[in-house]
Amino acid sequence: NAGVTQTPKFQVLKTGQSMTLQCAQDMNHEYMSWYRQDPGMGLRLIHYSVGAGITDQGEVPNGYNVSRSTTEDFPLRLLSAAPSQTSVYFCASRPGGRSNQPQHFGDGTRLSIL
Amino acid sequence: SQQGEEDPQALSIQEGENATMNCSYKTSINNLQWYRQNSGRGLVHLILIRSNEREKHSGRLRVTLDTSKKSSSLLITASRAADTASYFCATEINTGGFKTIFGAGTRLFVKA
Secondary structure (H helix, E strand, C coil): CCCEEEECCEEEECCCCCEEEEEEECCCCCEEEEEEEECCCEEEEEEEEEECCEEEECCCCCCEEECCCCCCECCEEECCCCHHHCEEEEEEEECCCCCCCCCEECCCEEEEEC | CCCCEEECCEEEEECCCCEEEEEECCCCCCEEEEEEECCCCCEEEEEEEECCCCEEEECCEEEEEECCCCEEEEEECCCCHHHCEEEEEEEEEECCCEEEEECCCEEEEEEC
16 A cells, blocks of 8 residues: 655745645545644644545635545645745545544655745 | 644653653544654654543553643653654544644654
8 A cells, every 4th residue: 555645745836836736545534634834833734625525624724725526636736826835745644434543644745935 | 823732842852761742732622643753754643542541552652631631741761862753742623524733743852
């Protein structure tokens, strides 16, 4: 099993450009989440999904869109990148329901907005 | 502000000493989890404690949970230089679905 796979690992964008960060998991997990990590801030929840077709906002959703058309994939879209979105982005997944199981994390995407 | 907040923000100890990190949170939780992150890497799960549990052990790790005080602690015994990392607590809260909120973390440095 590959677990949680994030692509790309690194990306540099110019202000105003758009891009999609990809996240895929092969564990048949219902729950998936996107976090951003900034120095000294820990991880902040951007959006999460409890199953295909269902998404909800986290702590810092502005500037990001998500969709969940399949169980496996949970892409994160930046429609118009801003320097404030420079960060490391992590995708995570876990089984659904009251599973009381931990999240599995990808290795992250390091994104710089110039 | 974040649901979970760790204390201290940074901790420096000698190899062989014990390291204690604390986490406080604000709302009712389903469970509390501790994760470790080495520099430049993703997060690795260490231990999960359910809201109806008070203490849990895993190797050199001991986690306690006090739901009345909305706090948890992570104890690493007989620390090693390889334990140098950032440690995060995360609380899973019930919002209809479940979402997991992280604290800002404690940076642990273990000197050889």
